[in-house]
Amino acid sequence: MARPGTGPKLKPSEKGRLIFMQAFGFELKHGATVLSARTLPDLTPAADEVIIDVQAVGLNNRERMARRGAVPGDFNVLGSDVAGTVTALGRSVADITIGERVLVRTTHGDATQVRAPARDVVVLPRALSFEQAAGMITPGITAYRAVAVFTRLQPGHTVVIKGASGGVGLLVVQLAKARDVHVIGVASGNHRNQVLTAGADEFFAYDTENHVAALDGRADIVFNVALNGINGQDDVAMVRPGGQIISVAHREPYSDKPVQFTHIHPLAVPNDHTILTELVPLFADGLLKLPIGTLFPFTAAGFAAAHDLLPSPHEGRIVVSAADD
């Protein structure tokens, strides 16, 4: 795991609410989005909310687009996947205590403090570091929905997982394998060992092998969790008539055979909290694993470098961390 650069860490004071928070956001400057730190008033919770002292934030692909969304005058604080320590409680919050280690999927997480509804917060066991927790949130929720909500996986099914080496893909491999199906992973050749170690029975390299011809009509289900659901027509070729394509792509590919296409999308039921509550013990027990590739320091320079790395080829999850471990 790389840890590029160092710098002064912004540590919220022990006195919590007596200090100001730091937020790291994008703003438009001379036509380009530039990240900077701003000192803002400390957050106070609404009745049903908690305030979290953020210790780690995991970055996701969608932030590549979101950073471009800044309009003149905006200070666009990204960050959804947060782990940290609870520092303040709304007056109606009863089941969480101050000092508790937690994780949550929220908004405006690129900051020293974040607010979140108490009902969304999941307690973080000691066995999981803040970085591991922040790194698994969005890929975990997405992979869970792909495997356990949008599909009808049956033991004995053959599934093809495109993008099997990615954050979402590695978890789809592990969750699918646990359901006693035959897993075929597709990624670039240099990730062959990683995908097989995660549990795939077979592997095809999209960059050196003709996986589409080799897998013609073999899959009961194709999971396309590769970048933006790339090459959707290949998914049609690999799935059997009557099979299913589950994809991060929004657009359904043309198909000359009966195929069910499902776009992986957010759902009210099960909600993020329900899914994280199921996933966290699996990660804590080592039954699910997701490597962190690069850790960045919790500074403006750290957030800027982390967001700059996101669109470039990188290994494992990108996490910004204020923790000492």
Ligand SMILES: NC(=O)c1ccc[n+]([C@@H]2O[C@H](COP(=O)([O-])OP(=O)(O)OC[C@H]3O[C@@H](n4cnc5c(N)ncnc54)[C@H](OP(=O)(O)O)[C@@H]3O)[C@@H](O)[C@H]2O)c1
């Ligand atoms: N809809 C949702 O709720 C939701 C939620 C989270 C993520 N997503 C989307 O899901 C996608 C994956 O996210 P992630 O975080 O897992 O990304 P990631 O970690 O960057 O992984 C991308 C994967 O795509 C593979 N890939 C790249 N080009 C490919 C090609 N031509 N053919 C086959 N595979 C290819 C990569 O393989 P190599 O690295 O081996 O080249 C890697 O396995 C992104 O588009 C993201 O925006 C959607």
